[in-house]
Amino acid sequence: MKALILGGDGFCGWPTSLHFAANGCEVLIVDNLSRREIMERLSAPSLTPIRPIERRVEAAQDIGNISFKFCDIANDPEQFKAILAGFNADVIVHFAEQRSAPYSMLGGTERSYTVNNNLSGTHNLFSLLVELKQYPHIVHLGTMGVYGYNDDFGEIPEGYLPITVKQTNKDIVIPYPTNPGSIYHMTKCLDHTLMQFYAKNWGFRITDLHQGIVWGTDTDLTASHEDLINRFDYDGEYGTVLNRFILQAQIGHPLTVYGSGGQARAFIHIQDTARCVYLAAGCPPEVGAPIQVFNQISEVHTVGDLARLLHKQTGVDIAYHNNPRKEAAENSLKVSNQGLCSLGFEPICLADNLMAEISATVGKYENRLSRSTIQSRARW
Amino acid sequence: MKALILGGDGFCGWPTSLHFAANGCEVLIVDNLSRREIMERLSAPSLTPIRPIERRVEAAQDIGNISFKFCDIANDPEQFKAILAGFNADVIVHFAEQRSAPYSMLGGTERSYTVNNNLSGTHNLFSLLVELKQYPHIVHLGTMGVYGYNDDFGEIPEGYLPITVKQTNKDIVIPYPTNPGSIYHMTKCLDHTLMQFYAKNWGFRITDLHQGIVWGTDTDLTASHEDLINRFDYDGEYGTVLNRFILQAQIGHPLTVYGSGGQARAFIHIQDTARCVYLAAGCPPEVGAPIQVFNQISEVHTVGDLARLLHKQTGVDIAYHNNPRKEAAENSLKVSNQGLCSLGFEPICLADNLMAEISATVGKYENRLSRSTIQSRARW
Numbered sequence: 001m002k003a004l005i006l007g008g009d010g011f012c013g014w015p016t017s018l019h020f021a022a023n024g025c026e027v028l029i030v031d032n033l034s035r036r037e038i039m040e041r042l043s044a045p046s047l048t049p050i051r052p053i054e055r056r057v058e059a060a061q062d063i064g065n066i067s068f069k070f071c072d073i074a075n076d077p078e079q080f081k082a083i084l085a086g087f088n089a090d091v092i093v094h095f096a097e098q099r100s101a102p103y104s105m106l107g108g109t110e111r112s113y114t115v116n117n118n119l120s121g122t123h124n125l126f127s128l129l130v131e132l133k134q135y136p137h138i139v140h141l142g143t144m145g146v147y148g149y150n151d152d153f154g155e156i157p158e159g160y161l162p163i164t165v166k167q168t169n170k171d172i173v174i175p176y177p178t179n180p181g182s183i184y185h186m187t188k189c190l191d192h193t194l195m196q197f198y199a200k201n202w203g204f205r206i207t208d209l210h211q212g213i214v215w216g217t218d219t220d221l222t223a224s225h226e227d228l229i230n231r232f233d234y235d236g237e238y239g240t241v242l243n244r245f246i247l248q249a250q251i252g253h254p255l256t257v258y259g260s261g262g263q264a265r266a267f268i269h270i271q272d273t274a275r276c277v278y279l280a281a282g283c284p285p286e287v288g289a290p291i292q293v294f295n296q297i298s299e300v301h302t303v304g305d306l307a308r309l310l311h312k313q314t315g316v317d318i319a320y321h322n323n324p325r326k327e328a329a330e331n332s333l334k335v336s337n338q339g340l341c342s343l344g345f346e347p348i349c350l351a352d353n354l355m356a357e358i359s360a361t362v363g364k365y366e367n368r369l370s371r372s373t374i375q376s377r378a379r380w
Numbered sequence: 381m382k383a384l385i386l387g388g389d390g391f392c393g394w395p396t397s398l399h400f401a402a403n404g405c406e407v408l409i410v411d412n413l414s415r416r417e418i419m420e421r422l423s424a425p426s427l428t429p430i431r432p433i434e435r436r437v438e439a440a441q442d443i444g445n446i447s448f449k450f451c452d453i454a455n456d457p458e459q460f461k462a463i464l465a466g467f468n469a470d471v472i473v474h475f476a477e478q479r480s481a482p483y484s485m486l487g488g489t490e491r492s493y494t495v496n497n498n499l500s501g502t503h504n505l506f507s508l509l510v511e512l513k514q515y516p517h518i519v520h521l522g523t524m525g526v527y528g529y530n531d532d533f534g535e536i537p538e539g540y541l542p543i544t545v546k547q548t549n550k551d552i553v554i555p556y557p558t559n560p561g562s563i564y565h566m567t568k569c570l571d572h573t574l575m576q577f578y579a580k581n582w583g584f585r586i587t588d589l590h591q592g593i594v595w596g597t598d599t600d601l602t603a604s605h606e607d608l609i610n611r612f613d614y615d616g617e618y619g620t621v622l623n624r625f626i627l628q629a630q631i632g633h634p635l636t637v638y639g640s641g642g643q644a645r646a647f648i649h650i651q652d653t654a655r656c657v658y659l660a661a662g663c664p665p666e667v668g669a670p671i672q673v674f675n676q677i678s679e680v681h682t683v684g685d686l687a688r689l690l691h692k693q694t695g696v697d698i699a700y701h702n703n704p705r706k707e708a709a710e711n712s713l714k715v716s717n718q719g720l721c722s723l724g725f726e727p728i729c730l731a732d733n734l735m736a737e738i739s740a741t742v743g744k745y746e747n748r749l750s751r752s753t754i755q756s757r758a759r760w
Contacts, residue, residue, distance in 0.1 A: 077492070107511075108507050108508065108510065108511045111503070111507045111510075112457070112500075112503065112504065112507055115499065115500075115503045115507075115574075116496075116500060116503075119495065119499055119570075120492075120495075120496060123491070123492065123495045123496075124492065127488050127491045127492055127495075128488065130488065130491075131487075131488045152545060152548060152550045152552050153545055153547065153548065154545065154547035154548040155547060157547075161545065161547075162545075162546040162547070163543040163544060163545055163546060164543060164544040164546065165532060165533055165534065165541065165542075165543055166541075166542040166543060166544065166551070167533065167534035167535060167537075167541075167542070168532060168533065168534040170532045171546070172532050174557045175557060177554045177555055177557075178573065180573075180577055183577070186573065186574060186577045189573050190499075190570045190573055190574065193558065193560075193566065193569050193570055193573065194495075194566060194570065197560055197563070197566045200706075201706055201760060326580075326581055380581060
């Protein structure tokens with residue numbers, strides 16, 4: 001299988017690229033390295049000393065067939081088209097979007113960057129494939145955040161909601177009504193509508209993976225060589241909540257809970273991200289079918305429960321801050337992940353030894369840490 | 381009332397600007413004149429000899445207070461911000477989008493132009509207003525086409541659909557599930573989701589007018605002086621169906637029906653567009669409310685019925701062409717327009733004398749007509 005991984009240099013993209021290669025795929029990573037550039041700008045580099053992409057790719061040759069091309073898919077459609085034409089992928093995995101909700105809410109520049117980068121990149125992908133008459137399976141990284149957190153709907157199904165229309169009394173299934181909580185989440189909703197139209201009009205086979213919050217840092221493959229090490233973000237914009245808590249606990253920094261901590265969220269370990277994307281890539285929907293949606297999640301916890309768990313393990317204090325986000329103080333959450341489970345996904349759940357592994361990584365690179373970036377700067 | 385009219389040089393924007401000015405508003409038109417430029421490129425100029433915007437505005441001084449600023453709101457956010465800051469509008473009417481479905485389906489260039497222009501323009505508007513802390517009432521021109529044509533839903537309500545969620549048995553109202561039929565229609569769906577988030581997070585008061593297919597050419601105001609004349613498009617991309625039929629009948633060209641003619645669509649006269657937008661502008665929703673949606677339509681007809689009506693009046697033949705669009709061969713359609721009616725809207729319906737008026741306009745400018753542009757070039 002020839003797999004094009006857009007955004008294959010990022011936190012999820014890199015381990016996924018290695019996983020595809022280890023499974024015998026010919027992998028081409030396309031990335032504009034914007035994550036590295038943004039982190040320079042925010043003075044919040046990865047805690048782990050990730051290697052330049054060229055060195056990563058060189059080291060990865062022991063694992064499988066991986067190459068890299070630099071391209072800004074949002075702003076250089078001509079080069080992007082040449083890459084698509086030359087590689088002729090069987091599957092394209094699309095990670096190449098600005099993926100931080102807080103970053104997208106920092107200000108006007110970040111709002112516009114997120115909207116233009118994410119929408120133009122996604123649209124260029126489909127529009128260029130139409131021009132090239134190439135119809136590979138597209139696997140798009142979505143987010144659980146597109147659903148919003150609304151008790152009226154019950155357990156969150158995989159993308160589609162069975163309803164009765166009051167006017168006609170007809171029982172039908174509709175795309176789940178979206179309710180994004182940030183500019184970033186909004187762009188994923190826009191992507192979904194855009195992809196629905198491309199699937200309907202040109203018969204694209206599309207899988208949208210509504211992923212939970214990713215935690216962890218290394219996979220078996222990224223841990224197999226120093227040059228393959230994955231990034232670890234702990235700053236207020238790009239650090240995900242559980243990783244931030246583990247780091248904070250390790251360095252004795254009070255755990256930063258925003259609001260009451262009653263927010264229930266879905267989580268997945270980075271190793272499972274790579275596995276799930278690979279499972280999904282091998283299982284395209286039929287031509288002419290609507291978008292196939294999988295909820296790519298392993299388990300649900302409240303933010304407060306995670307903080308209390310780490311407090312119990314390590315004794316570190318919990319600091320409750322005013323919530324900078326507009327969101328419900330607490331919510332219930334039940335999420336179906338039957339689609340991926342039916343393909344053989346066996347979720348890794350929160351376990352002491354995995355958290356210890358992350359703490360060890362943090363300990364190893366603690367000298368690279370900058371405490372000033374821990375607090376979130378974004379206000380909703 | 382200070383009214384900023386984005387896209388105020390266009391087919392709907394110009395008569396609306398005059399209508400606002402005649403009602404005592406201080407009107408500032410902002411436009412990048414892209415419609416004039418696109419029509420040059422397509423070699424399909426307006427049948428009517430519309431005047432340069434400067435001459436239009438000069439002639440409009442007898443009607444009221446209208447001025448004009450050239451700005452590309454999608455690509456020049458800095459200038460756009462200065463204009464917003466300087467004018468400080470009470471209401472902003474947003475017509476500034478590429479508005480032709482067939483044009484948006486011509487090819488890759490037109491797809492990307494439509495997506496980038498429409499989304500960036502809309503997003504710049506809201507993002508810049510947040511930066512400026514200005515919160516005028518925003519009136520956005522949507523389209524009936526966002527609803528799709530789905531018999532399961534019954535009469536099309538105004539933006540929101542009452543349902544029962546099967547899982548929870550709860551009765552709730554959701555945003556009407558969108559089902560766009562072209563890249564253009566898709567951008568209006570994306571706009572709507574984008575605006576929902578801006579309304580939710582920053583409290584914008586937003587009205588989305590889901591407009592039917594506009595017919596007619598002049599309003600009382602555009603007809604009051606030769607320099608105020610409105611544009612008349614009859615080409616396969618920008619000409620709307622009824623206007624095209626009237627022109628075809630007038631020049632003895634067979635009426636171009638695509639498919640069976642069973643497609644039912646909602647229509648509105650250009651005079652009513654101006655009136656409805658003005659009515660809506662004066663009636664913003666509450667701060668914190670979801671987007672207010674009005675269906676801006678007067679009546680429903682099938683394409684075939686319109687063709688047969690003109691055939692009966694004029695004897696001109698009907699030519700059935702293979703439908704270049706992917707759409708249902710026929711559909712039923714019932715649409716609520718209670719919102720605008722409750723504000724005093726009294727629809728102008730299809731009448732012989734109005735069609736005769738358009739025929740007279742066509743007759744007057746027949747020497748400017750280019751027959752080669754009548755056939756639609758876009759294929760879905």
